[in-house]
Amino acid sequence: MQEYRKLLLANKAWAQEKLEIRPDYFLRLKDTQSPAYLWIGCSDSRVPAEDITGTEPGELFVHRNVANLVIHTDINLMSVVEYAVDVLEIRHVIICGHYNCGGVKAAMSRKSYGLINKWLRHIKDVYRNYSRELESFTDPDARFRRLVELNTIEQVRNMAETSIIQKSWLKHGRPWLHGWVYDLYTGLIQELTLIRPGDLPDDIYRYEFSPELP
Numbered sequence: 699m700q701e702y703r704k705l706l707l708a709n710k711a712w713a714q715e716k717l718e719i720r721p722d723y724f725l726r727l728k729d730t731q732s733p734a735y736l737w738i739g740c741s742d743s744r745v746p747a748e749d750i751t752g753t754e755p756g757e758l759f760v761h762r763n764v765a766n767l768v769i770h771t772d773i774n775l776m777s778v779v780e781y782a783v784d785v786l787e788i789r790h791v792i793i794c795g796h797y798n799c800g801g802v803k804a805a806m807s808r809k810s811y812g813l814i815n816k817w818l819r820h821i822k823d824v825y826r827n828y829s830r831e832l833e834s835f836t837d838p839d840a841r842f843r844r845l846v847e848l849n850t851i852e853q854v855r856n857m858a859e860t861s862i863i864q865k866s867w868l869k870h871g872r873p874w875l876h877g878w879v880y881d882l883y884t885g886l887i888q889e890l891t892l893i894r895p896g897d898l899p900d901d902i903y904r905y906e907f908s909p910e911l912p
């Protein structure tokens with residue numbers, strides 16, 4: 699059997715299983731979704747968002763990229779965020795990094811990987827900002843783990859610094875911004891940071907909105 703066929707067979711079994719538990723399992727979600735959470739995670743195959751959070755279809759609005767980065771010029775991510783905040787009215791944004799992240803590891807090296815250098819460059823910036831702390835670690839693995847954490851915390855700050863989030867805070871008092879890290883060895887998630895609505899880390903990033911301007 700061709701390898702990919704097993705996915706289609708597993709899909710049939712999964713759909714059947716859901717219907718046995720709840721006959722309207724798919725019908726109830728067919729026309730609408732109202733997820734409470736926007737999940738921004740790494741593309742890594744070992745971090746399946748729904749599985750590790752025990753969530754069902756309809757609960758998480760998901761965006762994944764290499765090393766869960768929040769970059770203001772990323773039109774793909776920013777479109778997802780705006781839609782999630784303005785249309786879906788999500789109440790929590792969760793940015794979840796993970797230990798042993800290949801993207802973070804690559805950014806810590808001097809190796810050139812081609813186009814992705816430009817993406818990983820943002821993690822090098824995080825490293826530079828925290829170089830004193832990071833270089834105080836003698837154990838390279840401990841340094842790697844800390845950069846995974848700092849990278850996640852910085853992405854939560856990046857999210858707070860978008861006008862999309864700030865406008866929603868002003869108008870609706872949501873969403874909360876969470877930074878989590880997932881441990882591949884234990885399967886457990888740890889909370890790293892939380893930014894509540896209106897709680898901007900640095901005033902220079904605070905936008906003043908006027909009715910005429912977007």
Ligand SMILES: [Zn+2]
Nearest residue numbers: 740742799800
């Ligand atoms: Zn990763």
